[in-house]
Amino acid sequence: MTLIVRDLRPDAPADLEGFARVRHLALPFILATAESLAHDLLHMHPDAHYRPLVAVADGEVIGTAQVHLARESSEPGQGSINVYVHPGRRRLGAGDLLVRAAEEHLAAHGARRLLSWVLEEPGNRAFAERHGYRASRSAHFLRLDLAGGALPPRQDPPPGVExxxxADFADDPRPLFLLDAETMADEPSDVDAQFTDYEAWLAETWRHPLFSPALTSVALVDGRPAAFSAARTDGGTRYGTVMTGTARDFRGRGLAKLAKNDSLHRARAAGCTEAFTGNDTGNGPMIAINTWFGYEICATEVRHVRELA
Structure with a gap:
């Protein structure tokens, strides 16, 4: 067997499809398509030094790594490495080679602290620890059966709320950028995120092929976007909410729940049968909202950290 690690090629359909296949098998709770991977590779901000890698054995993609700097963080030098190997092709050395290549790339671009999400399984945890990573915070993946489960009924917005x-913001999505930036800044995380680059947000979020403006719901208070639930879909039956949040001045009024309920109903009407989301384990309010909708925890991942000398 010949095993190599190299860059993902955006002009190679077999690369993109193989990357998406491995990601789906190893992490079925995150939406990924060949088109979305190509978009990320071509449109990620240059300062992120984004470098997706593939491990290839005898011509078959058996492992993947998404590697970049956290350029939105106020603290420079933080890198992200997320490695996934085909469940049936583990223990062949692909993970080791991917980690080594990823670490060398990030270190060359000034990374001093590396962070990696690791599924809460003994083998995965042992792999991370063997490479010098220590466990930090954790997060849940949650799944909702949209085909067979019962959603809470649609709710009429209270007075002053619309x-x-x-899609209603297609001509000017800046108000959603500002709302996304404010809510993201308050997300619990090892790495703070400060969205200040509107053009980058347009390229990486608004124009992303998985993003669905039609299934994204926004609650307006007196005409101002106050809460939203941002939706992605793989173009088939799988739907995910990647951010649900409320502006600070409007919290405690149930607006995030209102927006998410509207989005879920839209998704089911559009033919989606599975809904996915994720929550930091310390985000009690959002976990409570998702439990109210009927979401169930389907997996947990643990952020692991390695400090570089």
């Missing part, structure tokens, strides 16, 4: 879709 429900719209992301």
């Amino acid at each position: 429900l719209r879709t992301g």
Whole structure:
């Protein structure tokens, strides 16, 4: 067997499809398509030094790594490495080679602290620890059966509140950028995120092929976007909410729940049968909202950290 690690090639359909296949097998709770991977590779901000890698054995993609700097963080030098190997092709050395190549790339671009999400399984945890990573915070993946489960009924917005879709902001999405930036800044995480680059947000979020403006719901208070639930879909039956949040001045009024309920109903009407989301284990309010909708925890991942000399 010949095993090599190299860059993902955006002009190679077999590369993109193989990357998406491995990601789906190893992490079925995250939406990924060949088109979305190509978009990320071509449109990620240059300062992120984004470098997706593939491990290839005898012409078959058996491992993947998504590697970049956290350029939105106020603390420079933080790198991200997320490695996934085909469940049936483990213990062949692909993970080791991917980690080594990823670490060398990030170190060359000034990374001093490396962070990696690791599924909460003994083998995965042992792999991370063997490479010098220590466990930090954790997060849950949650799944909701949209085909067979019962959603809470649609709710009429209270006086002064209006429900719209992301598509209604097609001519000027800046108000959603500002709302996304404010809510993201308050997300519990090892790495703070400060969205200040509107053009980068347009390229990486608004124009992302998985993003669905039609299934994204926005609650407006007196005409101002106050809460939203941002939706992605793989173009088939799988749907995910990647951010649900409320502006600070409007919290405690149930607006995030209102927006997410509207988005879930839209998704089911559009033919989606599975809904996925993720929550930091310390985000009690959002976990409570998702439990109210009927989401169930389907997996847990643990962030692991390695400090470089």
